[in-house]
Amino acid sequence: xxxxxxxxxxxxxxxxxxxxxxxxxxxxxxxxxxxxxxxxxxxxxxxxxxxxxxxxxxxxxxxxxxxxxxxxxxxxxxxxxxxxxxxxxxxxxxxxxxxxxxxxxxxxxxxxxxxxxxxxxxxxxxxxxxxxxxxxxxxxxxxxxxxxxxxxxxxxxxxxxxxxxxxxxxxxxxxxxxxxxxxxxxxxxxxxxxxxxxxxxxxxxxxxxxxxxxxxxxxxxxxxxxxxxxxxxxxxxxxxxxxxx
Amino acid sequence: xxxxxxxxxxxxxxxxxxxxxxxxxxxxxxxxxxxxxxxxxxxxxxxxxxxxxxxxxxxxxxxxxxxxxxxxxxxxxxxxxxxxxxxxxxxxxxxxxxxxxxxxxxxxxxxxxxxxxxxxxxxxxxxxxxxxxxxxxxxxxxxxxxxxxxxxxxxxxxxxxxxxxxxxxxxxxxxxxxxxxxxxxxxxxxxxxxxxxxxxxxxxxxxxxxxxxxxxxxxxxxxxxxxxxxxxxxxxxxxxxxxxxxxxxxxxxxxxxxxxxxxxxxxxxxxxxxxxxxxxxxxxxxxxxxxxxxxxxxxxxxxxx
Numbered sequence: 001x002x003x004x005x006x007x008x009x010x011x012x013x014x015x016x017x018x019x020x021x022x023x024x025x026x027x028x029x030x031x032x033x034x035x036x037x038x039x040x041x042x043x044x045x046x047x048x049x050x051x052x053x054x055x056x057x058x059x060x061x062x063x064x065x066x067x068x069x070x071x072x073x074x075x076x077x078x079x080x081x082x083x084x085x086x087x088x089x090x091x092x093x094x095x096x097x098x099x100x101x102x103x104x105x106x107x108x109x110x111x112x113x114x115x116x117x118x119x120x121x122x123x124x125x126x127x128x129x130x131x132x133x134x135x136x137x138x139x140x141x142x143x144x145x146x147x148x149x150x151x152x153x154x155x156x157x158x159x160x161x162x163x164x165x166x167x168x169x170x171x172x173x174x175x176x177x178x179x180x181x182x183x184x185x186x187x188x189x190x191x192x193x194x195x196x197x198x199x200x201x202x203x204x205x206x207x208x209x210x211x212x213x214x215x216x217x218x219x220x221x222x223x224x225x226x227x228x229x230x231x232x233x234x235x236x237x238x239x240x241x242x243x244x245x
Numbered sequence: 246x247x248x249x250x251x252x253x254x255x256x257x258x259x260x261x262x263x264x265x266x267x268x269x270x271x272x273x274x275x276x277x278x279x280x281x282x283x284x285x286x287x288x289x290x291x292x293x294x295x296x297x298x299x300x301x302x303x304x305x306x307x308x309x310x311x312x313x314x315x316x317x318x319x320x321x322x323x324x325x326x327x328x329x330x331x332x333x334x335x336x337x338x339x340x341x342x343x344x345x346x347x348x349x350x351x352x353x354x355x356x357x358x359x360x361x362x363x364x365x366x367x368x369x370x371x372x373x374x375x376x377x378x379x380x381x382x383x384x385x386x387x388x389x390x391x392x393x394x395x396x397x398x399x400x401x402x403x404x405x406x407x408x409x410x411x412x413x414x415x416x417x418x419x420x421x422x423x424x425x426x427x428x429x430x431x432x433x434x435x436x437x438x439x440x441x442x443x444x445x446x447x448x449x450x451x452x453x454x455x456x457x458x459x460x461x462x463x464x465x466x467x468x469x470x471x472x473x474x475x476x477x478x479x480x481x482x483x484x485x486x487x488x489x490x491x492x493x494x495x496x497x498x499x500x501x502x503x504x505x506x507x508x509x510x511x512x513x514x515x516x517x518x519x520x521x522x523x524x525x526x527x528x529x530x531x532x533x534x535x536x537x538x539x540x541x542x543x544x545x546x547x548x549x550x
Contacts, residue, residue, distance in 0.1 A: 006348040010334075010341055017336040084332035089385075092296060092328060094321040095349040245298075 003095055007103035015073075015111060025068050026115050029061040032184065033119055034126070042127040047188060051215055054127040058119050059210035060183040062142065065115040067177060067203050069108050070149025072170040075156035078104070080163035088245045097244055109146055116142065132216035141213045145206040148227040151234025152202075158242035177203035202230055246273040249309055249396055249427050250295060256303030257290050257451075264290045266451040267304070272444075274395075277418065277428040279442035279459075281435065281538075287451040288431045289329060292398055295429070296326050309395060322351055325389030325397040327382075335374030339365060339384060342373060343391065350392035359387045363417065379410050386414075390421070397421055399430040403437060415441055435534040439463075447538060454541050462537045469532045469540070470509055474524035475499045476517075484520060488512050 016022060033054070042052035081087050090100055123129035156173070160166035178184055180194060181203035187195055198204045205223035212220045250272035257265040265287040272278045280288045293299040294306055297313035297320060306313055311320045333342055343356040360366045363383040368376060376384065382402060389397050399418065403411040418441055422428050432438060438445045439459045447455040447462075455462055480501060482494040490512055491505040501524075503513055510529060517524050530536070 003348040006345045010337060010345050013341070014334050014336055081334075085328070085330055086333055088298070089328060089331040089333070089388075091298060092321065092326040093346065093349040094318045094351075096318070 003099050004103060007095075007099055008107050011103050011107040012110070015107065021073055025065060025073060025111065026118065028068075029064050029115060029119060030122060032064075033057065033061055033122060037123075037127045042123075042129070047186070049215060049217070051130055051132070052127070053186075054123050055130045055214070056186070056211055058116075058123050058129060059214045060207050061119055062116045062210055063145065063181065063183045063203055063206040064178060065112050065119075066142070066145045066149050066206055067174050067183070069112050070146065070153040071156065071174040072167065074104070074108060074150055074153030075160060075166035075170045076163050078154065078157035079160045079166035082157070082243070082245060083162045085245065091244055105150060108150060109143075112146055113142070131214065133213045134216070137213040137219070138210070141209045141219075144224065144227050144231070145209065148202065148230040148234065149206070151231050151238055153234075154242060155234050155238035158238055174203075177201045180204070182207045202226060248272070249274045250278075250429070251307045252291070252295070252304070253306075254304035255291065255294060255301050255306060257287070257294060257299060258302050263451050265294070265301075265448075268446075268448065268451070268453045269304075270446050270453065270456055272396075272427060272429060274427050275422065275425060276443040277422050277430065277441050279438040279445035280429065280431045280448060281433060281438050281445055281534075282448035283433060286448045288433075288448055289400060290451075291448065292400055292429065292431055296324060296398055297321070322392065323395050325392060325394035327385045327389040327397075327399050327402060329400045331385065332381075333373045335372060337373050338369070339371055339373065339376070340369045342384065342388065346388050346391050352393060353391055354393045356387070356391055359390055362420075363387045378405050379407075382406065382414075386417070394426065396427045396429060399428065401431055401433070403432070403434065411437070435538065439534050445534070447541065449538075449542050455537065459534050463532050463534060465537070469504065469506060469536065471530040471536075472503045472505075472510060472513060472527065473530070474501055474527040476501060476522050476524055478522055480520075480522065485513070485516065488516055 036057050037054050040053040042054035044050050044052055048056045087097075087100070091097065120129065152173075153170075156166055156169050160169055180190075180198045181187075181201050182198065183203060183206075187198055187204070190198065205220070205226045208220050209223040209227065212218060212223075248271050250270075252268060252270050255265055255268045256263070268287070268291060280291060282288050290299055294301045295308055295313055297317035300314055308320055309323055313320055337345075339360070340356075343360070347353045347356060357366075360369060363386060365380060365383055365387065368380060373381070373384070382405075386399065386402060389399070402418070403414050406414060415437065418428060418430065430437075430441070442459055444456070444458050445462070446453055476499055480496065482496055485491055485494045485501075485503060488505070488509075490507045490509045491503055493504040495502045503509070505513075514524065
């Protein structure tokens with residue numbers, strides 16, 4: 001048990017000691033939230049079924065957090081650790097590799113969760129955040145989203161030979177989705193063609209799913225199916241291609 | 246003597262390349278055992294097979310009576326390893342590394358004395374990334390000792406260290422052995438082997454080409470010597486080859502190297518005198534482990550790095 005605790009503590013400390021990761025994962029979504037709030041406010045809007053812009057962007061920015069950690073944080077750290085033979089040094093100890101993996105998943109999940117909670121707390125105090133759903137649904141939708149994106153993250157780490165390659169692959173996957181998924185800009189202001197493309201992007205379904213449970217308008221079954229499929233593919237292919245050294 | 250490592254006809258392939266070919270040896274408890282050879286000779290692959298990081302394609306390996314592949318976690322509890330080229334996260338602190346690795350083992354020793362012994366006490370709150378190459382090396386050795394192992398595997402511990410630091414490291418390796426631990430060390434420095442190792446396996450192109458105490462290996466060549474000198478006149482090697490004690494002559498420019506045995510020097514100088522040649526800068530080389538290697542392989546260990 002002690003090795004799980006020690007490993008998780010170290011992974012968490014290392015995350016909080018990495019200023020760039022900390023900024024893009026935690027601070028950047030908060031900055032966007034404050035900026036949106038200052039520009040658009042949070043007045044009820046028919047576009048969002050009586051909710052405000054901020055009410056719809058808290059789930060959207062949560063999707064950014066999940067995407068950043070899953071597609072950039074996890075692949076880069078994992079591939080770096082393999083490239084620098086950190087994983088290999090661990091393999092020469094009696095610690096099972098599952099301890100490393102479990103701690104890594106747990107810590108990244110907790111960081112994503114804290115990032116979401118930070119958005120919620122700030123939005124409550126600064127913009128009178130509204131909530132129409134059930135917390136248990138939000139937690140479930142959030143968990144499904146993290147599983148899908150983390151699985152693909154380890155898959156990228158498995159395919160990429162180096163941390164640099166993982167970074168490029170992760171950014172190429174993530175950056176277009178950041179703008180085309182409705183996470184940062186509402187989809188309904190986009191041209192029809194862009195909305196078509198958007199409907200095929202996994203992050204779009206994280207946004208849709210989280211917004212739906214947030215507004216209390218029920219589970220988006222299409223999005224659930226997409227993210228479940230992504231989880232299954234990510235875990236299956238990932239465990240086939242992933243190498244510890 | 247109790248055998249702690251038994252390697253029987255070990256073989257390892259990487260695709261078509263034979264990394265280790267039919268290597269057999271045993272290591273006794275309490276000895277410092279050297280595995281030496283040029284880079285790419287198969288030393289590291291051999292050691293990795295012993296600690297369970299590589300699966301042998303042929304042969305059997307037993308370490309402390311365990312199969313390194315099938316009993317890897319149980320074996321890892323009882324051995325310590327310092328691997329080549331491993332790193333840790335830049336921003337992990339020295340004390341955190343030791344705490345973390347302590348949590349992996351059932352039995353550990355307190356790590357503060359280890360830090361003292363390896364001269365890292367003042368660095369306990371430093372980030373790993375801020376340590377010098379030598380400090381990182383010593384931290385990895387401290388990590389290899391944290392579970393009070395029965396066998397310690399050290400892979401190229403002095404590579405990249407300055408001469409002073411190398412000498413200090415040698416003393417500490419002897420101290421590890423004096424505690425009753427068995428040390429298996431991989432190196433390509435022959436002086437290190439002569440200095441430290443009770444027995445040495447010389448590996449070249451994946452094959453074991455010699456296995457004995459360093460002194461015994463050198464003694465096999467004991468009448469061998471090399472004399473190197475320079476001359477100011479051109480010289481015909483045939484004139485020197487007729488000296489009874491001479492085995493080989495090689496000439497590069499004004500520098501002559503003569504290999505032979507017995508009363509080589511006296512007879513060589515006499516012959517040169519007869520020829521009206523005065524040799525200068527005379528160096529006499531008695532055999533070292535390096536020469537054993539050259540005589541076994543026909544090339545220099547250093548050239549192959």
